[in-house]
Amino acid sequence: MSDAKQTPPSGSDSERDADHPERIYAFADAIEAERERSTDSEAGPAPRPETWVSFEIDREIYALPVEPVKEVLRVTEITRVPHAPNPVRGVTQLRGRVIPVVDLALRLGLPERQQDQGNRILVVGSKGRLIGLLVDRVHQVMQLDRNRVQAPPDDVMTSRSDFVTAVYHLADRLILMLDVDRVLVIREAQDVA
Amino acid sequence: MDPAFRELLADFLSEGFERTDAVEHHLLAMPSEDIEGRREGVIAIKRQLHTLKGNAGMMGLGDLQQLAHTLEDRVEVLDAEDRDGLATGIDSLLQGVDQMRAHLRSLTREETAEETDRDSDLPAPPDERAEENAKDPGSNALSQTPGADARSKAAQRSPAERGQDAPSPNAIPTSGLDQEGDDGVQALGFRASDGRIRIPYAKIDELVELQAEALVLRTRLAEAINAGTDVATALRISTLRQARRTAGGGDGSSSADGEPERWENVSDAWQALEKSLDRMQDRIIDLGMVPLEGLFRPLGRIVHDESRREGKRVELKVRGGETPIDKALLEVAGEALGHLVRNAIIHGIETPDVRTARGKPPIGAVDLKAAVVSGEVRIEVADDGGGVDLEAIERQMVDHHPDATARAMTPGDDPFAVVFEAGITSRGDADMSAGRGVGLSAVKASVERVGGRVELRSVAGKGTSFQLALPLTTTILRSLLLRADQETYALPLSAVTESLHLDTSALHTVNQTGVLRWRGRVVPLLDLGLAFETTDTMREEGFAIVIETGGRARALVVDDIAGIRDIVVKSLDPIVGHPVGISGSTILGDGRVIMILDPVTLATIPSATGPAS
CATH class of the missing domain: 2.40.50.180 (CheA-289, Domain 4)
Structure with missing residues (x-):
C-alpha cells in the first residue's frame, strides 16, 4: 500500500536517529505539546481536528490517538517471560515500573520480521495499565480531519479487523487507525509461543 | 449515581458492616455471660441496630431500615431464662445478621459495579479465586452464597439442630435483592476486597514528614554532586571543612583540591537519603498492614455454627489479635484459619460424652494464638481433641496410592505430612463441611503460594495443633x-x-x-x-x-x-x-x-x- 519512497524516516534516517538521542526527546516534546493543546482547546468549538501518532509496521502506516501514548522508547533490554503468549516479547522497566512489551505486528496477526535500530516502543497507558507496543518505526504526530475517516474496507482487514476501527485517506496513502483498548484487551485463548 | 452520594454510600456500607459485626460479636458472647453481662449485651446490640436503622433511613434504604427495625424488636428473645431458649433466640438473631450482611454486600456490589463502570480498570480477569472456592468441597454452609435464605439454611442443618429452630424463619422480611454469587471469604464476614482501608492521620503525617526529609536530602545530594563544578560551593564547603578540622584539631591529610571531599559529601548525602527512603518504605509497608483481629472475629461464628451442627461444645480462645498482617494476605489467611478451626471442631474435638468418658472437661477448647516471630506472622490453631490417628491415615494412603510402597516413609520425614495430601481424611463419612480430604491440601497449597508454611503436630488422645506461618509482607x-x-x-x-x-x-x-x-x-x-x-x-x-x-x-x-x-x-x-x-x-x-x-x-x-x- 505504501512504497519506500513515501515513508519519511527510512532505515538510514533512523540510524542517524540513533546517533542523535535528542530527536526522540523532541518527538516526546511534540506529543506533550499536542496533548496540552488538545486539552486546552477542550472547551472550544466541537469539530476540532484530532491528534494522532502515526507509525509503521511491515511497510504499512498505522495510527493511535495521541492521548494514551505516554512515551516513545528505544528498544533496550527486554526480559523474556517464559510461556507468555506469542505477541508478548517480554518485559522492560520504565522508571521502576515493570511493563510488558507487546510486538504489535504479531498482535495484529502479521508475520514476524527482522528487528532493527529504528524499532521503537510506544508506551501506552489505559485504565491504570502501562504497556509497551513494539513498532517498526514512529512517524509523526498529526492532525486528522474527522471528515476523511472512513470505515475499514472489508477485504484488507481480515486478520486485523479486531483492532482497526477506521481508515484515514491521506493524499496518496491509507492510514489504519487502531483502537488502543482493543489492542490491549486480554484474550483468554491467546496463542502460546 | 451521583459521586457525592456514592462516597456517602461507601461510608455507610463500611460502617454498616462494622455494626453488623459488632451485633454478631455480642450475640456470640451471650451464652458465656452472666445476667448482668447479658443485659449489657442486649443494650449494646439494640444501640447498634438502632443507629444502623437510622442511617439506613437517611440513605433512603427502606429495606435495610425495615430489617434493622425487625431485628431490634426481636432482641427481646434474648431475655429467655433457660439455656435452650437463649440458644434459639441467638440463632434466630444470627440469621438476621446474615441477612443484613447479604443486603450490605449486594449494595456494595452495586456501588463497586458502578465504580468499575466509570473508571473501570481491566477487562476483568476471570475471578479464579471465586472459582476455586466454588470447587472446594471443603467450604461449608457458611461459605455458601448469602442467598442462603433462611429456608435453605434450615434445610442444611442437622436434624438435632433443626428441632431447636423454633421461630419461623419467615418472620424476618426477605427482600428481592440480588443475593447470589459471593465468595467464601466474604461469607466469613470479612471484606478484603472492598478496596478501602482506614489509615490514622498520624501515619499519613509521618509519611509526609519522611517525604519532606527525603526532598531535603535530595537537594543536599544534588548540591554535593554539583559542588565539584560549582567553585563557589566547593570553596565554601572546603572552607567549612577546613574550619571544622582546625577547630577539631584533626589531621590535615585530606587533599586540598576538593575532589575527594566532594565525593565524601556525595557519599554522606547518599547514605542519608538511602536511610530516609528505607524508613519511608517501612512506613508504607506498614500502611498495608491490618490487625489480625478482623480475621479472628468471624471465627467465633464458625465455632458457634459448627459446634451446634456437630452436637459438640467448644470454646474459642483468642490471643494476639493485634498482630499485624499484610492486607494482601487476608484472604489466604482467612480461608486457612476458617478451614483449620472448622477442622478442629469436626475432626479434633470429641462429643461431650466421649470427652467425659476420656476424663476431659465436656467443653472442648480451640486456642488461637498469633505473634510475629523472626520476620513471620505465626498463627497457631490448637485443639484439645482426639489427635490425628496416623494408623488410620496410613491405611488410607495404601488404599489411595497403590504405589505407596514406592514412597514409603523414610526416617526423618514428617510423619504428619501425609495429612496434607489430597484424598486423605481421618473421617469415614465425608459430609459437606469437611472430611473429603481436599481441604487441608488446598490450604497448604494456597499458603505456600504466598510464601508461607503450614505444619501439624499432634499427640493421639491429647489434641492437634496447626502452625501457620505467613510472610510479614508480600511486597x-x-x-x-x-x-x-x-x-x-x-x-x-x-x-x-x-x-x-x-x-x-x-x-x-x-x-x-x-x-x-x-x-x-x-x-x-x-x-x-x-x-x-x-x-x-x-x-x-x-x-x-x-x-x-x-x-x-x-x-x-x-x-x-x-x-x-x-x-x-x-x-x-x-x-x-x-x-x-x-x-x-x-x-x-x-x-x-x-x-x-x-x-x-x-x-x-x-x-x-x-x-x-
Whole structure:
C-alpha cells in the first residue's frame, strides 16, 4: 500500500536517529505539546481536528490517538517471560515500573520480521495499565480531519479487523487507525509461543 | 449515581458492616455471660441496630431500615431464662445478621459495579479465586452464597439442630435483592476486597514528614554532586571543612583540591537519603498492614455454627489479635484459619460424652494464638481433641496410592505430612463441611503460594495443633537468585529446602525421568533452562536446588546461585497471561528486570528426560 519512497524516516534516517538521542526527546516534546493543546482547546468549538501518532509496521502506516501514548522508547533490554503468549516479547522497566512489551505486528496477526535500530516502543497507558507496543518505526504526530475517516474496507482487514476501527485517506496513502483498548484487551485463548 | 452520594454510600456500607459485626460479636458472647453481662449485651446490640436503622433511613434504604427495625424488636428473645431458649433466640438473631450482611454486600456490589463502570480498570480477569472456592468441597454452609435464605439454611442443618429452630424463619422480611454469587471469604464476614482501608492521620503525617526529609536530602545530594563544578560551593564547603578540622584539631591529610571531599559529601548525602527512603518504605509497608483481629472475629461464628451442627461444645480462645498482617494476605489467611478451626471442631474435638468418658472437661477448647516471630506472622490453631490417628491415615494412603510402597516413609520425614495430601481424611463419612480430604491440601497449597508454611503436630488422645506461618509482607520477598543460560531468576527462599552442588553420581534416570538421590529420597530433576526453553539439553554440572511445595519435591537444576536478596515484587500485566512457573517480576540493582519463580506451578512442569549418560 505504501512504497519506500513515501515513508519519511527510512532505515538510514533512523540510524542517524540513533546517533542523535535528542530527536526522540523532541518527538516526546511534540506529543506533550499536542496533548496540552488538545486539552486546552477542550472547551472550544466541537469539530476540532484530532491528534494522532502515526507509525509503521511491515511497510504499512498505522495510527493511535495521541492521548494514551505516554512515551516513545528505544528498544533496550527486554526480559523474556517464559510461556507468555506469542505477541508478548517480554518485559522492560520504565522508571521502576515493570511493563510488558507487546510486538504489535504479531498482535495484529502479521508475520514476524527482522528487528532493527529504528524499532521503537510506544508506551501506552489505559485504565491504570502501562504497556509497551513494539513498532517498526514512529512517524509523526498529526492532525486528522474527522471528515476523511472512513470505515475499514472489508477485504484488507481480515486478520486485523479486531483492532482497526477506521481508515484515514491521506493524499496518496491509507492510514489504519487502531483502537488502543482493543489492542490491549486480554484474550483468554491467546496463542502460546 | 451521583459521586457525592456514592462516597456517602461507601461510608455507610463500611460502617454498616462494622455494626453488623459488632451485633454478631455480642450475640456470640451471650451464652458465656452472666445476667448482668447479658443485659449489657442486649443494650449494646439494640444501640447498634438502632443507629444502623437510622442511617439506613437517611440513605433512603427502606429495606435495610425495615430489617434493622425487625431485628431490634426481636432482641427481646434474648431475655429467655433457660439455656435452650437463649440458644434459639441467638440463632434466630444470627440469621438476621446474615441477612443484613447479604443486603450490605449486594449494595456494595452495586456501588463497586458502578465504580468499575466509570473508571473501570481491566477487562476483568476471570475471578479464579471465586472459582476455586466454588470447587472446594471443603467450604461449608457458611461459605455458601448469602442467598442462603433462611429456608435453605434450615434445610442444611442437622436434624438435632433443626428441632431447636423454633421461630419461623419467615418472620424476618426477605427482600428481592440480588443475593447470589459471593465468595467464601466474604461469607466469613470479612471484606478484603472492598478496596478501602482506614489509615490514622498520624501515619499519613509521618509519611509526609519522611517525604519532606527525603526532598531535603535530595537537594543536599544534588548540591554535593554539583559542588565539584560549582567553585563557589566547593570553596565554601572546603572552607567549612577546613574550619571544622582546625577547630577539631584533626589531621590535615585530606587533599586540598576538593575532589575527594566532594565525593565524601556525595557519599554522606547518599547514605542519608538511602536511610530516609528505607524508613519511608517501612512506613508504607506498614500502611498495608491490618490487625489480625478482623480475621479472628468471624471465627467465633464458625465455632458457634459448627459446634451446634456437630452436637459438640467448644470454646474459642483468642490471643494476639493485634498482630499485624499484610492486607494482601487476608484472604489466604482467612480461608486457612476458617478451614483449620472448622477442622478442629469436626475432626479434633470429641462429643461431650466421649470427652467425659476420656476424663476431659465436656467443653472442648480451640486456642488461637498469633505473634510475629523472626520476620513471620505465626498463627497457631490448637485443639484439645482426639489427635490425628496416623494408623488410620496410613491405611488410607495404601488404599489411595497403590504405589505407596514406592514412597514409603523414610526416617526423618514428617510423619504428619501425609495429612496434607489430597484424598486423605481421618473421617469415614465425608459430609459437606469437611472430611473429603481436599481441604487441608488446598490450604497448604494456597499458603505456600504466598510464601508461607503450614505444619501439624499432634499427640493421639491429647489434641492437634496447626502452625501457620505467613510472610510479614508480600511486597518484599527474600529470594535466592539463580542463573540458568544467561537468565537470572528469583526463587522465594521460603520454598527452598536445600541447595547443593550437582554431583553426577547422585543423578539417575527412572522411567525416563532424571532424578536426584537426596537424603535417601528420589527427587525428580527439573532443569530450569529446559522448563523455560532456553536450552534443549539438561545440564550436568551446576547446582541443584531442592524445593518442596504442595506435597511435591523437585530439584531445580541451574548453572549458578547468585546470592540471596530482598526483592520488591512487581506484578505482571495480565496481557502476559498466567505463565507457568512465574509469579511476578522484580528489578535488580542494575536495572535489569528478572522473573520471580512460582514454586507451586513450577513443580507441575513435567521433568524432562534425564541426563544423556
